[in-house]
Amino acid sequence: MKSFLVVLGIVFSLHVFAETTVDIYGERNKNFDAGILKFRKQISEIEEKSHKLMIEPNLTKKEQSELEKLLTDKILLSEKIRRLYGFLYVGFASVYYAPGKLNTTIEVISRETPERFNYFGPEYLNEIVENKDDIIEKAQNYYQTGGLLFVNNKLVQDQNCQAFHCLWGFASKELKPYKQQFYDAISHNKNYIIEVLKESSIPHRKTGALILIGFFPDPQEIIHLASLSVNDGNEEVRNMAMRIIGTTLEKVKVNDLDPRPYLSLLNSPIVTDRNKALLVLFHLAQSKPSAEIIIKEGGSKLLELLALKQINNHNPAYMVLRQLSGKEYGEYDLAAWENWLKTSRLAT
Numbered sequence: 001m002k003s004f005l006v007v008l009g010i011v012f013s014l015h016v017f018a019e020t021t022v023d024i025y026g027e028r029n030k031n032f033d034a035g036i037l038k039f040r041k042q043i044s045e046i047e048e049k050s051h052k053l054m055i056e057p058n059l060t061k062k063e064q065s066e067l068e069k070l071l072t073d074k075i076l077l078s079e080k081i082r083r084l085y086g087f088l089y090v091g092f093a094s095v096y097y098a099p100g101k102l103n104t105t106i107e108v109i110s111r112e113t114p115e116r117f118n119y120f121g122p123e124y125l126n127e128i129v130e131n132k133d134d135i136i137e138k139a140q141n142y143y144q145t146g147g148l149l150f151v152n153n154k155l156v157q158d159q160n161c162q163a164f165h166c167l168w169g170f171a172s173k174e175l176k177p178y179k180q181q182f183y184d185a186i187s188h189n190k191n192y193i194i195e196v197l198k199e200s201s202i203p204h205r206k207t208g209a210l211i212l213i214g215f216f217p218d219p220q221e222i223i224h225l226a227s228l229s230v231n232d233g234n235e236e237v238r239n240m241a242m243r244i245i246g247t248t249l250e251k252v253k254v255n256d257l258d259p260r261p262y263l264s265l266l267n268s269p270i271v272t273d274r275n276k277a278l279l280v281l282f283h284l285a286q287s288k289p290s291a292e293i294i295i296k297e298g299g300s301k302l303l304e305l306l307a308l309k310q311i312n313n314h315n316p317a318y319m320v321l322r323q324l325s326g327k328e329y330g331e332y333d334l335a336a337w338e339n340w341l342k343t344s345r346l347a348t
Helices: 030-054 061-085 114-120 135-151 176-188 190-199 203-213 219-227 235-249 260-265 271-284 288-306 311-325 334-347
Strands: 019-025 089-097 101-109
Touching: 019 030, 030 061, 030 089, 030 101, 061 089, 089 311, 101 114, 101 311, 135 176, 135 190, 135 203, 176 190, 176 203, 190 203, 203 219, 203 235, 219 235, 235 260, 235 271, 260 271, 260 288, 271 288, 271 311, 288 311, 288 334, 311 334
Parallel strands: 019 101
Antiparallel strands: 089 101
């Protein structure tokens, strides 16, 4: 089954795209902003067609060939833009929202910010997993199965899940068998799950361990263990770790969690890093000491994210700013937010 990354809180559409937006993150040059518009249609067409194919569980040979061509076209176009403007890196990150809304962010690393490459991490080698039927692999199967149900709008919402991080829950018939397996493993093999998280170098194994940790009974332990992977070299592992921390913080209050690792991830050229970091920061902003750090060290970055059209960066940035300020300025009133930030920094 195809591996994929699902962004918390979005709904994918498999139908006609009613609205497409393209914006840029990582470059403040207005000339580039204007020049990139001529590529918008081409970028949108590639992203729409390729993502429709990528979420299909079984592709025909013709569809597989079409997908490979689209991915090649994507690489060639990003390289063309990179060379044209002299960037170190250009990539496209797309998120689909219902009904038929596509947001694409052009992720840019300029020559002035080469350190942003660090967020991509090392290339992981394929390692042999001896026990492919262990609980970690079952957690991954659960993740993939639930993900396909989700993107095809077939996931049944689990209203009875009591876990701090339910992910897909167990209400769908395809997911029900996993519930007892997960809780049995947590009761009898908890140390093994933690060991995999700490020792494995295989991203999908670490992600599987994190999924199970989200069902642990102690929220403090969940946050502590998930925090170990916030700076992991793999974006999918980071994504799952921050999902778990963010959703756990919705249910419990933690006052001693340092906001700085999450502020650092706002600089990432990966849209899901920023999205999940904002989720955590929203909850941390409820603490006055954390709020002061966020304003001082991350305020400018929050305004950059607020300016984006990408919903899963723009919306949570707006939520964080409202939480920090207690103000109700419009979500696109950048001048008001800039003035608030300037005033707030002078006061601290």
